[in-house]
Amino acid sequence: MKVQKILIIAFASTVLFTSCKKVLLKDDPQNLVASQIYNDTTLVKPAIDYIYTQNLPGWFGNTGGAIGSGSSLTEEAYGDNVFVKGSVTIESVEDIGTAASKTGNYGKIRTINTFVKDLSAGSLSQSVKNRYLAQALFFRAFRYFDLVRLYGGVPIILTPLDAIGNDAKNAALLPRNSTTACFKQIISDLDTAIKYLPNKWSNIDYGRITAGAAAAFKGRVLLTYASPQFNPTNDGTRWQNAYNANVTAVNILTANGYGLNSSYDNMWFTEGYANKEAVMVTAFNTFSDANGSYNNNYDNSTRPAYLGTGGGSNQPTWDLVQAYPMLDGKAPGTSTKYSYDVQTFYKNRDPRFNKTIAYNGCNWPILGNASYRLWTYYYYSAKNSSSSVKSTESTASSTGFYLRKAIDPNITAANLPTSGTDWMEIRYAEVLLNLAESAAEVGNLGVGQEAYANLIAVRKRAGIEAGDDGLYGLTAGMSHDQMITAIMYERQIEFAFEGKRYWDLRRRKLLESTLNGKKRTGLTVLLNNDQSGSDYLLLTRDASANSSLDNLYSTSFTVTPKVLDTYSINVQSADYFFGLPTAAIQNNPNLQQTNTWGGSFDPLQ
Numbered sequence: 001m002k003v004q005k006i007l008i009i010a011f012a013s014t015v016l017f018t019s020c021k022k023v024l025l026k027d028d029p030q031n032l033v034a035s036q037i038y039n040d041t042t043l044v045k046p047a048i049d050y051i052y053t054q055n056l057p058g059w060f061g062n063t064g065g066a067i068g069s070g071s072s073l074t075e076e077a078y079g080d081n082v083f084v085k086g087s088v089t090i091e092s093v094e095d096i097g098t099a100a101s102k103t104g105n106y107g108k109i110r111t112i113n114t115f116v117k118d119l120s121a122g123s124l125s126q127s128v129k130n131r132y133l134a135q136a137l138f139f140r141a142f143r144y145f146d147l148v149r150l151y152g153g154v155p156i157i158l159t160p161l162d163a164i165g166n167d168a169k170n171a172a173l174l175p176r177n178s179t180t181a182c183f184k185q186i187i188s189d190l191d192t193a194i195k196y197l198p199n200k201w202s203n204i205d206y207g208r209i210t211a212g213a214a215a216a217f218k219g220r221v222l223l224t225y226a227s228p229q230f231n232p233t234n235d236g237t238r239w240q241n242a243y244n245a246n247v248t249a250v251n252i253l254t255a256n257g258y259g260l261n262s263s264y265d266n267m268w269f270t271e272g273y274a275n276k277e278a279v280m281v282t283a284f285n286t287f288s289d290a291n292g293s294y295n296n297n298y299d300n301s302t303r304p305a306y307l308g309t310g311g312g313s314n315q316p317t318w319d320l321v322q323a324y325p326m327l328d329g330k331a332p333g334t335s336t337k338y339s340y341d342v343q344t345f346y347k348n349r350d351p352r353f354n355k356t357i358a359y360n361g362c363n364w365p366i367l368g369n370a371s372y373r374l375w376t377y378y379y380y381s382a383k384n385s386s387s388s389v390k391s392t393e394s395t396a397s398s399t400g401f402y403l404r405k406a407i408d409p410n411i412t413a414a415n416l417p418t419s420g421t422d423w424m425e426i427r428y429a430e431v432l433l434n435l436a437e438s439a440a441e442v443g444n445l446g447v448g449q450e451a452y453a454n455l456i457a458v459r460k461r462a463g464i465e466a467g468d469d470g471l472y473g474l475t476a477g478m479s480h481d482q483m484i485t486a487i488m489y490e491r492q493i494e495f496a497f498e499g500k501r502y503w504d505l506r507r508r509k510l511l512e513s514t515l516n517g518k519k520r521t522g523l524t525v526l527l528n529n530d531q532s533g534s535d536y537l538l539l540t541r542d543a544s545a546n547s548s549l550d551n552l553y554s555t556s557f558t559v560t561p562k563v564l565d566t567y568s569i570n571v572q573s574a575d576y577f578f579g580l581p582t583a584a585i586q587n588n589p590n591l592q593q594t595n596t597w598g599g600s601f602d603p604l605q
Contacts, residue, residue, distance in 0.1 A: 038122030047115055048135055052208075054108050055139040056282040059298040059423050061499035063146050064103070065095040070502030075319040077497075078399060078520050078564040086570030090579030090597050095150055097584035097591070105147050106157070112140045114160040134196035138209045138217070141189040144182060145221055149503070152230075152577045152594065152603020153179040175590045178605045183225050190218040199256040206272050207283035207422075212253040216279050216431045219246035223434050226441065227507035229576050232604065239441040246435035247450075253279060258428050260461045265355040268406035268421055280426035286418045293418065300416040302403050304374070305395040307366055308416045314497060315399040316357055318521040318561055321345065324353040324493060329464040329473015331489075343559050344550055345523075351463035356496050358402040360525040361545050361552065365409040373542050376400050377525040377557060383533030389526065392535050399522035399564065403497050429458050429494055433487060440483040447476070451483050455490055462494070484508075511571040519565035526558045577603040 037043045060069030072079025082088050101107050115136050119129055147154045155174040162171065177185075193214040201208045222245045224230065226238035253259075261267035261277035271283075287293040297310075305311035325331055327348045332340035338348040346359055358364050360376040376397050381390035406421055432454040439450035446452065452474065459472035466472055474486060491504055505511045530536055537544075537556060544552045553559070579597030593599020 034118040034121075038118045039124065041124060041128055044119070044122075044124070044132055048132055051112055051115060051136060051139055054103075054111060055142060057423065057425050058282065059296055059499075060497070061423075061425055065105075065146065065150070066093040067150075067502065069314075069497075069499050071314065071497055071499070074501045074505060075317060075515060075518070075520055076501050077315060077320075078317055078522070080565075083575065084515070084565075084569045084571065085567065086572050088572055088575055088578070090593070091581050093150055093578040094581045094583070096147060096154060096580060097587055098581050099583070105143055109140060109143050109157060110160050112136050112143070113158060116140075117160060130196040131198070134193040134214075135209055137189040138193040138197070138214050141186045141193070141221070142217065144186050144189075145217075145224075148179060148182045148186070149224060149507075150578050151580065153177050153182050153601065153605070155588075155591075156182060156185050158185075173588050173590045176592055176601055179230065179603050180605060183221070183230075186221055187218065190214050190221070194218065194252075199252065200273070203272065207281050209280065210256075212249065212256060212258060213280040213426060215245070215249035215252050216426050216434075219249045219431060219434045219438075220426070222246075223438055224503075224507050226438065228509040229507045230604070232509075236442070239438055243435070243438040243442045243444075246431065246438050249431050250435055253428060253431060260428055260432075260457060262461070264352055264462055265405070267427075268424075269408060271422060277428045278422070278424045279428055279431060280424070282423040282425060284420040284422055286415070286420035288418050295418045295420055296423065297417070297419070298406070298423075299408055299411065299419040299421060303366065303407050303416075304393065304397070304402055306393065308413055312395055312397065312402075314403040315397050315522075316401045316403055316497070317399050317564065318401075318523045319518075320492075320496060321353075321357055321359070321401060321523070323489075324357070325350040325464065325473060327351070327465055328467060329459055329471075342561075344553055345559070347550065350493065352493055352496075356403065356405045358404040360400065360557070361541075361549050363545075364404060366407065367413060368410050370409075371542075373545055374402065375541060376402075377527050377537075379527040379535045379537070380529045380531075381533055384531050385533065386529060388533075390535075392527075392538070397522075400524060400562075401522070405497055427498075429461075430500070432457060433491055433494070437484065437487045440480060440487065443480075445478065445480065445483055447471075451487070452478075455486065458490060458494055506576060509576060511575065512573065515569045515571055517568050517570075519563050519568055521561045522564050524560045524562050526560065528556055528558065 037047055057063050060071070062068055067073065071077040072081060073083045082092050095105055097106060102111060116133060119132055119136070122129070144154070144156070153176045156177045157174065193209065194211050197209060197211040197214055199211050201210065219242065222238070222242040226242040228234070231238050257273070257276055258279060259276045261270065261275055267275055267277050284296045285292070285294050300308045300310050302314045303311045322332060322345070326335040326338040326340065327350065328335050328337050329350070341347070346353070346362065354362065358374050360374065362374050364372055364374045366372050375392050378389040378391050380386065380388065382388040408419065408421060411419060436451045436454035444450055452471075455474060456472050459474070460466070464472045469476060475482065478486060488504060488508065488510070492501060495501070505514055527535070527537055541552070574596040577594050577596060579594050580591055585591050585593065592601035594601050594603055
């Protein structure tokens with residue numbers, strides 16, 4: 001039949017191109033005849049693939065909502081927005097119920113619910129159904145978690161609602177379920193996923209959700225539910241549940257060959273099961289045809305504009321640059337082995353610094369040039385003048401820095417628009433640090449227990465020096481509060497620009513204490529004035545840096561922090577649970593507004 005031929009062609013094209021690389025399935029197979037799709041394993045696959053396409057996050061863990069990457073909502077990157085200004089309103093976060101669209105959260109949940117209903121009615125064997133069901137339920141949990149961490153409780157819809165008629169419309173006017181009920185449903189879906197998903201898929205299905213990925217995500221969910229945002233009374237049972245879930249996740253993953261990749265930087269370019277760090281992956285490809293391409297624009301948009309066809313986004317602030325530990329793992333200014341000087345800020349830092357931050361004079365292998373050096377300094381552009389300055393860059397960095405994490409050193413400029421570097425939504429390092437945090441909260445603070453042990457494992461992989469005590473810069477005998485601070489610090493560095501910082505500060509209710517009253521900063525590196533009005537260092541700078549970058553900085557540059565924000569950051573306390581937009585309540589009058597936004601709904605219940 002014609003429908004079957006269409007689906008078989010779609011399936012065949014997926015098989016042809018799937019090996020380690022996901023193909024974007026742009027059409028919803030559920031628009032076709034359900035009775036044909038769900039009685040044949042060959043035809044069901046495009047339907048579940050469409051759910052993957054709809055729900056897998058993009059770079060920075062971006063799920064398509066108002067928060068985006070979240071970097072400019074913290075001290076990681078500069079950005080002028082209502083969140084840091086303190087001018088958020090109920091209209092600022094429109095991730096719920098503002099329009100009837102299959103690309104919105106509830107549109108995607110409807111697609112999943114329709115898949116679950118039709119799959120259950122089909123004639124496939126129960127074991128086959130269970131494996132498809134497990135994948136769908138994982139993404140339903142993923143989608144509801146995205147809503148709950150924004151708003152607290154939302155309406156729980158587990159079956160596709162009718163779309164036509166007044167009765168159908170009235171039936172869809174559902175009230176918000178409690179936050180507790182939402183988390184319970186999320187965990188229920190994840191438990192089913194863990195039960196029926198394989199520990200690993202075949203190579204051709206790499207990138208599908210595994211039992212370990214579902215367990216790791218459950219650990220993330222329960223860590224969030226136990227954190228102060230949702231747990232202001234510090235209910236110990238929640239922390240114990242988070243601890244148990246993360247222990248299980250680590251056990252499943254390690255038993256199946258997952259672990260820390262030996263290379264903090266090259267792990268982004270190690271694909272398939274060879275990258276044991278990659279727990280949950282959005283796999284991109286390098287195809288250029290309209291139907292099969294699934295590229296990411298991260299690399300092209302992040303590198304300097306003159307090293308690609310766009311670029312210059314995701315620039316680290318001076319605040320983040322200063323945060324990196326020294327080589328011995330101690331914070332700058334506290335190390336007795338490595339002194340810290342702003343003039344040579346790049347010296348003797350945690351090795352992750354040079355794998356994340358690109359700065360003036362650094363060696364940055366890029367475009368296949370292993371000897372390339374980045375220059376971001378300014379020079380005096382008018383003869384005998386001490387006021388007019390110009391950047392040596394054709395397009396200047398606003399902060400003085402660029403992000404180099406996961407920037408492919410070998411890809412050519414021509415191939416940048418079709419970059420296919422995979423996004424790791426969950427890395428094994430996150431699972432370790434999720435376990436470390438929950439372990440600290442249940443009192444496992446001994447050096448041999450998970451809080452210390454997992455921090456040490458992450459720091460050891462990073463290349464931090466062990467020190468005489470073997471603690472990799474950690475303080476011995478830390479209290480609960482000291483350990484939580486150490487873990488949050490480690491997460492800031494380990495996951496810089498991976499979309500974790502905003503959510504970490506939010507769930508720990510640290511947005512205000514960390515950010516408020518501050519102005520983010522950049523760094524200006526200025527070439528000393530020889531009164532020539534020229535970039536006199538241009539022809540000799542690479543050779544001088546190769547000889548001694550330290551000497552070049554001391555003899556030729558002045559380093560001065562600069563303020564980027566024109567106002568002090570002022571995150572609102574109400575932002576821990578955003579208000580529902582007016583359109584959502586107009587569409588569904590049974591929705592109660594959140595109590596911190598003038599309504600009666602308590603997101604802590």
